[in-house]
Amino acid sequence: MMNSTSRLLHSIALLCVAAVAVALVSQHVFGMRPCAWCVLQRLVFLAIAAVCWLGILAGRIAAWWRRAAAGLAVLLAAAGAMAAWYQYSVAAQMFSCDMTFADRFMVRSGLDAGLPWLFGIQASCMDARVELLGVEYALWGLGLFALVGVLALIAALRRTG
16 A cells, blocks of 8 residues: 555656646647657656656655655756746747757757657747647646646655655
8 A cells, every 4th residue: 555655756657647648649639749848848757757656666665765756856847847937938939949958958868769759859949839728838837847846845855654
């Protein structure tokens, strides 16, 4: 049976995977082409999910692993929030995302070529500006990273397991 910290980490991981699933449906069903900053945020969401699930597994050996995973998830959520904010406030005003950190990182990692259905860069940041319910996707991502960060902080600061 999972303790409350493990349940919270599992919920965070599922929330992150759901965010990537929504992005993939938006891309492959509704034709929203992602930019470099979009796919970098997908990577961060998946990294948070992996860290949370690894923390749950390692927490079976020693409880402090769950708190360490939650702490790392807080840092990753902060990085994701910064990426979303940069996309919204700077990159979306640029004609091209070429040679920005996100573009260089995704290309050098080989993820854009290795998993193009998930991490392929298909649009400039300006072209990738899309709204959902009147709010830009980048701001939805920012809000979700903030929520994940708060939930992970709660998990990291819990005194019990």
